[in-house]
Structures are given as structure tokens and as C-alpha cells.
Amino acid sequence: MIPLIITLGIIVLLVLFVIGIYNKLVGLRNRFKNAFAQIDVQLKRRYDLIPNLVETAKAYMKHERETLEAVIAARNTAYAASKAAAANPADAGAVKSLLNAESGLGGALSRLMVVAEQYPDLKANQNMMQLTEELTSTENKIAFARQAYNDSVMTYNTQREVFPSVIFAGMFGFGPAELFQVDTPAERQAPKVSFG
Secondary structure (H helix, E strand, O other): OHHHHHHHHHHHHHHHHHHHHHHHHHHHHHHHHHHHHHHHHHHHHHHHHHHHHHHHHHOOOOOOHHHHHHHHHHHHHHHHHHHHHHHOOOOHHHHHHHHHHHHHHHHHHHHHHHHHOOOHHHHHOHHHHHHHHHHHHHHHHHHHHHHHHHHHHHHHHHHHHOOOHHHHHHHOOOOOOOOOOOOOHHHHOOOOOOOO
16 A cells, blocks of 8 residues: 555656646746747837838939838838747747848848938938937837847747756647847848938
8 A cells, every 4th residue: 555655646746747847838938929029019110110211211212212112022021920920939930930031121221221311301301310210219129129038038948958848848849949039240230220
């Protein structure tokens, strides 16, 4: 009878141990999903600002239609990728697609700002100045949200890779999460949005 009680006690302890690991992984996964949601809020704000920026610039930059269309196309691509990634931030492929789309959008915005520098009336336009200030503020908020997300992803990935969690993470479907980072040095430069 005593060996049976000891065996049942050990089994109960093991089950509780596995439940603890599972619950910790769920909590960490939910934390990085929440952190991604914060990035998504700021990206949405930026996506909403870009059409206004392009419309304001359009009146002054009549000969730069290709640049303006490239910004809108990049914005639309990034917006679609953002929706896919927001639907499941644990999908590393969706996050990578978003990173690529964001890289293209950053490049298009940079080109727009370089071209806009050639139009003094546009630089002096009050609406354009306000929009670029809001865009700069939003870019800063995105950077902070991205840092919080990456911290959450790092904690989650570390927990799922350490022993004994690594044994159970795969069994319970806890795959690795993708960091929200840029890959090339050119992408590491934020788009310049100042007309000062």
C-alpha cells in the first residue's frame, strides 16, 4: 500500500510540474502577443497618417507621381502584412512578412522625404509640418513598442528552450517566436521626416 501511495504521489507531482511549465509558457506567449498588439496599434496609426501625408504632398509634387504611388503601394502592402501578423503574432512567417513590408515602406517614405526637400512651399505647409511631426512621434512609439515586444519574445523563447521546458514545449505546440528587428544596415536608419 505504501509503495502505491508513493508512486501516486510522484505521478501527481510530475503532473503538477508539467502543468506549471505549460501555464508558464502560455503566460509568456500571451505576454508577447500583447506586446505585438501594442506595435500593431502604432503601425495602424502610421498607416492612417501616410495617405494624409501623400495627399498634402500631392498638391505640390505634381511631377513626382511615381514616388507618391510607391509610398501608397508600400503602405498598402505593409497594412495587409500587419493584419496577417496581428491575427497570429506567434506565426514567425507572418511576422517576417511584416518586417519585409515595413522595410519597403520605410524605404518609400525615405524617398518621399528626400523628394519633398526639393519643394520649399511644401516644407513650409502647416499641414505637412504637423503630419511629419505626428509621423516622427509615431515612429518613436513604434520603436518603444518594438523593444517591449522583443523583450517579451526573448523571455518566451528562452523559457521554451531551457530544460525541462524544451521537452514539453514542442509537445504542446509552443513554437519559437520571431523578433521584430531589421536585418540590413540600410533598414536600420529611420526615415527622416523632418522639414526643418
